[in-house]
Amino acid sequence: MDSQITIKIKNISKSFGGLKALENVSFSVKTGQIHALIGPNGAGKTTLMNIISGLETADSGEIIFNDKPINKLPPEKRTKIGIARTFQNLxxxxEMTVLENVMVGMYLKYETGFIKSGLMLNSVRKVQKDIITKSLNILDYVGLNHRKNEYAKNLPVGEQRLLEIARAIAADPILMLLDEPAAGLNIRETKNLSILIKNLKEEKQITLLIVEHDMELIMGISDTITVLNFGKVIAEGDPLSIQKNPDVITAYLGEED
Amino acid sequence: MGKGNILSLLILTLVIIIFPIVIKDTYLHTIGIFAGINALVAIGLTILMGYAGQISLGQAAFYGIGAYISAILSLHFGLPVILSIFLALLVSSTAAIILAIPALRLKGHYLAVATLGFGEIIHIILHEWGPGGPSGFGDIPKMNLFGYTFTSTNDYFYLVWMCVVVIMIFSLNLINSMTGKALQAMHGSEIATQTAGINLTKLKIKVFILSSIYASLAGAMYAHYVTFLSPSSFSLFHSVLFLMMVVIGGISNIWGGIVGALIITILPEVLRGFKEFDILLYGLILTLFLLFMRKGLVPMTIDTYKRWIHR
Incomplete structure (x- = not known):
């Protein structure tokens, strides 16, 4: 049974000073699924993303990725074993071009040493060519090829979000964490994003954990939804059951007097 | 490497070859040699500051280690000069590793503080325990390669600037490789670089070692050219001078290291005519540079050129 679970969050707690950001949070992301993590602002979603990717450490609890605990791994090692992510605050x-941004995402697969790089050995040249070809393919995949030579800072937000996804794809991940990928996107862009996310799951066989506020998007693409409120899991299920769940409705709309 | 860099390298090489032929003044050759030695340090420091985003306030210490170790090994232990230089580079990179591992594992500018202290320690050690103490020592063997002893200013001019060209080619290759892209990325966003699977600490340590090797190579060149060393050439003041070269040349482009080294080396010589006002003018010119050319000479020139082309 466990073999079908990509990542297991086990009793994770985290506080900042007196504020409990996460309290005993547990849930599992099944392999090959799009799993959404939703909840009102300040529910602890981004904190959990940071704990999974290793940018923050939990006070207690465990993260099990592919049956192995990864709590002690630094962020770069977690990416190496297959966890890539995007960021809410881009x-x-x-100062680098769109193409270069994706190329950096591939560095972990093709690290060339200082001395070899400085001498520009043939092997280094060949690797570099490989990386460029593969990066261009990824840009094609997310639809950013026409922007490849522009500086990343000059792209509109929608395309910057796509570029973050492209860079994450470059790491060839098993699990991709998307932190509010639709924030700042217009309706058309959001629609394209939902197609892209589904393609990541179906064509690239990537398991996805998504934090998002756009409910239409979430309900449309998710297989499972976990709802966080004030650092606690208050509900979990498929989109339909979550929409009907009274606790969830209360969390979002407030209690009736 | 882009076309611009290859063209610049060709022009540099041409200027190096022609300079001693056209200009016969030995005094100018000497200034040229010192500029080249400084350029070696400045190129390494540019990579460290501009690409790894770290500041070293102790580059003169590595410069000093290179000079003293290579001088002592060749003078007192009779080792061939080339071997002494190699061992000096080894010693200085070991020192860099010991310094960098604790300092770079922490976030923030701990390396700047650590190198500041390290610079002072090395300066004091040279002062107290170096051969000749504060007054220094001489008779250091001249550079010797495959049985050929470098004696004339011309010899050293070509030797030093050949080193600059080789170091420059190596550095440009590095900057244009994936390693260079990772470094640039680190400057853009540390957390994104980390989550792209890149070990930041390892990368920073490597760059720091590289910059220390360049500095100690420069130091060794200095020792075997001047053949006399005293601790006063390796003080905090010199670390600051190296820093100035990088800032004035421009940290975002490694050509800035060469240009900055030329300016900082030549400027005091030009100002010598102003007698007692020279320090004042020197300070004034540097201040003006920092006020109005913050990005540095090379990046600003490139920007202006690009704007002019797109007009």
């Missing part, structure tokens, strides 16, 4: 390399 973390692109602004």
């Amino acid at each position: 973390e692109l390399f602004g």
